[in-house]
Amino acid sequence: MDIYINQQLFSFDSEVCLVEALEKFKAIPPFAILLNDEFLPQSEHKSTLLKDNDKVDVVGAIQGG
Amino acid sequence: MTKLMLLGQFKVDKVKDTVSIYGTEINSRLLVGSALYPSPQIMQEAIKASAAEVVTLSISRQNPLQNGGQNFWNIIQSLGVNLLPNTAGCHSVKDAVNMAKMSREIFQTDWVKLELVGDDYNLQPDPIDLVKATEILLNDGFKVLPYCTDDLVIARHLVELGCEVLMPWGSPIGTGKGLLNPYALQAIRDRFPDITLIVDSGIGLPSHAVQAMEMGVDAILLNTAIAHSNQPQQMAEAFKKSIEAGRTAYLAGPMTEQKSAQPSTPTIDSPFWHNHG
Numbered sequence: 001m002d003i004y005i006n007q008q009l010f011s012f013d014s015e016v017c018l019v020e021a022l023e024k025f026k027a028i029p030p031f032a033i034l035l036n037d038e039f040l041p042q043s044e045h046k047s048t049l050l051k052d053n054d055k056v057d058v059v060g061a062i063q064g065g
Numbered sequence: 066m067t068k069l070m071l072l073g074q075f076k077v078d079k080v081k082d083t084v085s086i087y088g089t090e091i092n093s094r095l096l097v098g099s100a101l102y103p104s105p106q107i108m109q110e111a112i113k114a115s116a117a118e119v120v121t122l123s124i125s126r127q128n129p130l131q132n133g134g135q136n137f138w139n140i141i142q143s144l145g146v147n148l149l150p151n152t153a154g155c156h157s158v159k160d161a162v163n164m165a166k167m168s169r170e171i172f173q174t175d176w177v178k179l180e181l182v183g184d185d186y187n188l189q190p191d192p193i194d195l196v197k198a199t200e201i202l203l204n205d206g207f208k209v210l211p212y213c214t215d216d217l218v219i220a221r222h223l224v225e226l227g228c229e230v231l232m233p234w235g236s237p238i239g240t241g242k243g244l245l246n247p248y249a250l251q252a253i254r255d256r257f258p259d260i261t262l263i264v265d266s267g268i269g270l271p272s273h274a275v276q277a278m279e280m281g282v283d284a285i286l287l288n289t290a291i292a293h294s295n296q297p298q299q300m301a302e303a304f305k306k307s308i309e310a311g312r313t314a315y316l317a318g319p320m321t322e323q324k325s326a327q328p329s330t331p332t333i334d335s336p337f338w339h340n341h342g
Contacts, residue, residue, distance in 0.1 A: 006127065028132070028134075032167035034163060039163045059127060060125070064124075065121055065153070
């Protein structure tokens with residue numbers, strides 16, 4: 001199963017949940033998630049199973065004006 | 066905030082002259098951005114020198130190979146300031162709302178500096194979508210600080226939706242041109258005396274900040290003018306002083322401008338007065 005995390009391809013042998021995918025990506029807290037361009041609240045992270053070709057965006061803090 | 070006196074039509078607190086952001090009282094009237102500094106260390110020093118209590122920041126895709134922005138995040142946290150996340154770069158209501166929601170989770174704040182770009186040439190806010198996004202976010206519990214143009218009618222729509230803070234531009238982001246339309250800003254100030262009015266963007270010099278503060282603007286938000294100075298720390302101090310000067314001058318009340326010269330030195334009993342025709 002192929003998952004795109006921050007535009008990088010990650011392949012998994014079997015069904016994967018979001019939390020596992022984030023561990024493989026090595027996401028660093030604090031972060032927030034967009035799943036297929038929709039905001040996914042933190043309360044739903046643990047219960048979310050990913051589908052083939054899902055697009056996950058992991059965002060964190062940067063400088064801003 | 067105790068309201069003790071009225072100066073003109075603006076309410077002034079003489080005991081503790083703070084600025085209110087949705088009920089949070091802020092002592093410093095200078096809000097600063099965290100971008101464009103030559104180094105994180107210089108950013109830290111400049112923010113400290115500015116005495117700002119509110120610092121803007123943003124979010125983007127994380128890159129774990131670059132430590133996920135942890136260095137920046139650790140510095141910002143160590144400053145102990147109020148965080149004001151922005152929605153920079155958003156061109157649609159959906160993107161701005163999503164970005165605001167992600168920022169709220171990351172930074173644990175319901176404040177959002179709502180930016181919605183309407184045109185890439187001058188990064189002018191889209192007034193129509195700004196109003197739409199503001200309504201959605203206010204209904205979702207956000208405390209929206211909308212980055213808007215100096216259009217009085219857009220300001221009125223934002224206030225009617227429930228915005229307690231307005232952040233009109235002085236001039237386009239990063240231009241340093243100062244206040245392009247002082248009349249429009251003054252109109253917003255006069256029309257909404259109880260709204261916290263923060264001039265955001267376009268301030269290039271401390272004199273621009275003084276001009277805005279003398280008009281009764283409540284605070285200034287700037288970034289590039291400090292970060293792109295040759296000496297950001299020194300420039301931060303200069304802006305801090307200029308904003309204090311402008312605020313004090315506003316509270317003091319200016320003299321009335323005259324059409325012709327008015328002697329400042331008393332002329333009565335001058336031994337020379339009769340020498341002039």
